[in-house]
Amino acid sequence: MSSLSTSDLASLDDASKKEIATFLEGENSKQKVQMSIHQFTNICFKKCVDSVNNPDLSSQEEQCLSNCVNRFLDTNIRIVNGLQNTR
Amino acid sequence: MGLSSIFGGGAPSQQKEASTNARTASNPIAKELKNQISQELAVANATELVNKISENCFEKCLNSPYSSRNDACIDQCLAKYMRSWNVISKAYISRIQNASASGEI
Numbered sequence: 001m002s003s004l005s006t007s008d009l010a011s012l013d014d015a016s017k018k019e020i021a022t023f024l025e026g027e028n029s030k031q032k033v034q035m036s037i038h039q040f041t042n043i044c045f046k047k048c049v050d051s052v053n054n055p056d057l058s059s060q061e062e063q064c065l066s067n068c069v070n071r072f073l074d075t076n077i078r079i080v081n082g083l084q085n086t087r
Numbered sequence: 088m089g090l091s092s093i094f095g096g097g098a099p100s101q102q103k104e105a106s107t108n109a110r111t112a113s114n115p116i117a118k119e120l121k122n123q124i125s126q127e128l129a130v131a132n133a134t135e136l137v138n139k140i141s142e143n144c145f146e147k148c149l150n151s152p153y154s155s156r157n158d159a160c161i162d163q164c165l166a167k168y169m170r171s172w173n174v175i176s177k178a179y180i181s182r183i184q185n186a187s188a189s190g191e192i
Binding site for chain 1: 114116117119120121123124125128131132135136139142143144146147148160162163164166167168170171172174175176177178179180182183
C-alpha cells in the first residue's frame with residue numbers, strides 16, 4: 001500500500017475534495033453502525049450464550065440475541081427521553 | 088493486508104460501495120485516498136472483532152487454573168460469536184430501517 005504525500009493531497013481539486021468529504025461522511029456513519037454492532041454483540045453474547053459446546057446458535061439463543069438488541073435500544077430511547085424531561 | 092481481506096469479505100455492502108465510489112472517482116489521488124480509508128476501517132473493524140472474540144471466548148472456555156488449552160471450545164465459541172454478530176447486525180439494521188420508515192429518526 002503506497003502512502004500519499006502531503007503534496008499529493010494539496011494538489012486535489014475542489015471537486016475531489018468534495019467527493020472525499022461525502023465519502024468520509026458516509027464511511028463515518030457506517031462505522032458508527034459497525035461499532036454499535038460490536039458493542040451489542042459483546043453485551044448480548046454474554047447474556048444469551050451459555051454453552052459453547054456447539055458452533056451453531058439454538059433458536060432460543062437467536063431469539064434472545066435479537067430481543068437483547070431491541071431491549072437495549074428501548075432502554076437507550078427511554079433514557080434519552082428521561083434526560084430531556086428533567087432538563 | 089491479511090486482516091482487512093478477511094474482514095472485507097465479511098462486509099459485502101462496504102466493499103460494494105467502495106468499488107462503486109472508486110469507479111466514479113475522477114482523480115487517481117482521490118481514489119487512492121478513499122481506498123486507504125476503506126482499508127484502515129476494515130483493519131480497525133477486524134481488530135475490534137478479534138479483541139472482542141478473544142475476550143468473550145477466553146472467559147467462556149478457560150475456567151479455573153488454565154493448565155490446559157481448550158482449542159475445541161475456542162473454535163466453537165468463535166463460530167458462535169460470528170453467528171451472533173450476524174444475528175445482532177440483522178436485528179439492529181431492521182430496527183434502524185423500521186425507525187426511519189416510521190419517521191422516528
